[in-house]
Amino acid sequence: MLDATRLLEHWGYAAILAAEILGNVGMPLPEEAALIVAGYFVWAGKLRFPIVLVIGTLGAVIGDNLGYWFGRHYGQTAIQRYGHKFLITESRLNAAKRFVGRYGPIGVFFARFLPGLRFMAGPLAGSTGLSFTAFFLANFLGGLVYVPLAVGVGYLVGRHFGVVLNKIQLIEGKLEYFAVGILGIAAVAIIAWRALTSRKAARSGSAR
16 A cells, blocks of 8 residues: 555646556556555545546556456467466465356456456456457456545544554555564574684594
């Protein structure tokens, strides 16, 4: 969530577009968090609600269409071969395949609301031969519903959202100091262990 906040603070609408396109292609980007944080920024007056909706929906649709194009041209063999690079396990792939194959365009629509299936719906729809028109309409309608809902969550929590972020940032800062301390202790322990083992090795060598 903090990563999404920083992205939007620096890049604004461009961050929303990039997060939605790349996240829906399968890249590990906080696409949902970006929309929720965008809703908070709308509440705070930093972003405009209509523009966020247009850009969020556009990014989601573009990302999913890229996935559909990949599945249509390279098929399920490529998805199985390269899926692990996008965290697509065999069980998730089989579940998504059954879901999209059974429900078709309706499955594509509802996959938009299921994080584990969302970015797999496009490639699988393309690889199973679902027409582009049917896929595009279902995907577009899903985006029209999903994006306002996600943005609305951030908008509704508004005032409380900022308090939560401040607490998370405080905890994060303490964790950074803690991590540095742990790394320092580990470094000292490794140096001491190496010095001790080298001394023992020198003693055993001289004894011979």
